[in-house]
Amino acid sequence: MALLEVTDLSIQFGGLKAVDNFNLTIDEHELVGLIGPNGAGKTTVFNMLTGVYLPTEGDIKIDGESIVGKKPYEIVRCGAARTFQNIRLFKDLSVLDNIKIAYHHELNYSTFEGIFRLPRYWKDEKTAHENCLAFLDIFDMGDYASIQAKNLPYGKQRKLEIARALATKPKILMLDEPAAGMNPKETHELMDTIQLIRDKFDIAILLIEHDMHLVMGICERIVVLDYGKIIAKGTPEETRNNPDVIKVYLGE
Amino acid sequence: MNKNTIKSYLVNFLAVIIIFALMKLLMNIGIINRYYQGIIVFILINIILAASLNLATGFLGQLTLGHAGFMAAGAYVSASTAIMIKANFGWLPNIAILLISLIIAGIISAIVGVAIGIPALRLRGDYLAIITLGFGEVIRVIINNIRFTGGAQGLTGIPRISTFDNVFWITVLIVFILYTLTHSRQGRAIVSIREDEVAAEAVGVKTTRFKVMGFAIAASFAGIGGGLYAHYIAFLDPNTFNFMRSVEILVIVVLGGMGSLTGSIIAAIVLTILPEALRSFADYRLLLYSFLLIIMMIFRPAGLLGTSEFSWKSIYDRYKYRKESIIKREKA
Secondary structure (H helix, E strand, O other): OOOEEEEEEEEEEOOEEEEEEEEEEEOOOOEEEEEOOOOOOHHHHHHHHOOOOOOOEEEEEEOOEEOOOOOHHHHHHHOEEEOOOOOOOOOOOEHHHHHHHHOHHHOOOOHHHHHOOOHHHHHHHHHHHHHHHHHHHHOOOHHHOOOEHHHOOHHHHHHHHHHHHHOOOOOEEEEEOOOOOOOHHHHHHHHHHHHHHHHHOOOEEEEEOOOHHHHHHHOOEEEEEEOOEEEEEEOHHHHHHOHHHHHHHHOO | OOHHHHHHHHHHHHHHHHHHHHHHHHHHOOOOOHHHHHHHHHHHHHHHHHHHHHHHHHHOOOOOOOHHHHHHHHHHHHHHHHHHHHHHOOOOOHHHHHHHHHHHHHHHHHHHHHHHHHHHOOOOHHHHHHHHHHHHHHHHHHHHHOOOOOHHHOEOOOOOOOOHHHHHHHHHHHHHHHHHHHOOHHHHHHHHHHHOHHHHHHOOOOHHHHHHHHHHHHHHHHHHHHHHHHHHHOOEOHHHHOHHHHHHHHHHHHHHOOOOHHHHHHHHHHHHHHHHHHHHHHHHHHHHHHHHHHHHHHHOOOOOOOOOOOOHHHHHHHHHHHHHHHHHHHHO
């Protein structure tokens, strides 16, 4: 059974059909790219997958469980985590706290136990602290643990956002234009990070991206969207040579 | 459990005891007279109000302008409960009457907070400020127009059972609860909503639940603050809890630093003493008061302490750091 199963997904804003009959299946441990020119509906698809928009038609299933109509935080619990096109970190908090917030569900003590500092608070907080630090170390960010997130360089901020999404222990990670605004060096670093995630975590990735170099370099399958419709599907090689895709991107 | 944390808890606990003992001593030898004692009690009540508002505004990031409404609800509930208990169970000790009244006041205020919070917290920023302002005024107008609150004539005959001792320890307890709450996993979730609500939701924080929870706790403590006020003054006039009262509390929070409980404490002390100290300037009092606030906002817009907390350790660390850097420089 596929990990993520999207069937006939459509959304209508007034008279505009922003996404029309979108179908997609992602298997475990797969890396799929979603590309398309500006305004093609990529982010709209994303927002439906993560519960921000309610689709007018169609169904989304994660591990066989429908997530349509669920709140974003419930969808996170179902195993889908995301990052944002314009980085959204908890800016005034430390890097470590950013991770700890995503790690919230792993802690079990109640509000009462937390307020009166009962034994379970100390035990849980200690393991959380250690686990989150170890988690940062995977991404080579252990040294930054106590720095405010807003003071990180841009590439590291993106890395932290991805790490934070992974701290929720998702089955599928959705990255919304992770390379937006990055210079070639940072993009390269990002590719390394994605590779690292694939090696260390048992996870599927859905990637929206404009940077062709990145998409062609790492994706196993690519879906091309234009005006809300899928116009091509296939391996990077097939997509690159697809006449429709060339037409959309370069004109006739 | 970390050794340093235990040490810092102990240091703070000792400091609180020393402050209390010092105050008691000064009262006994008469340096702090009844007038000063009254000001100290008002400082403590303002600390409760400001610290609780700080939870909603500073930590949760929801600008509310109706805090006096919750204070009023608590004050009237606590006052009428105490009057009732006094009439029927007069043999109970004062402290028991006070605690029962305050707990009931806290619970009722929390319920009012949830009832207002669920619809109001769907809005953000200015809209939320205006709707809470409206609700705060609604509470005041209701009190003004129903019978058992004494209406516009005010409520009299309230047992005078708040003393410096019990107000002090209740304040300590409330500030302690707010501190530990904001430094737990629930507190992190609350702060994450202030930082970025969309991102908080995207990492699995149940935003609505924590917003309502933060708001209810803030309302509940404001109600307890109101109750202590009622039992100290022993007379309640609905117009004390008008919009300006909410603004005064908000000013304390902003001046102390949104997201800093110790900042709220310091600002509550300063802003309660200031109007009293400026009494000799008569008409220029409010002018000076506002002027000080303007100066403050120009030079320290984030408030006295920003979002950080005052701690002995940070002072010690800074001192150590400075000493080390001097030694280093001398070596070089």
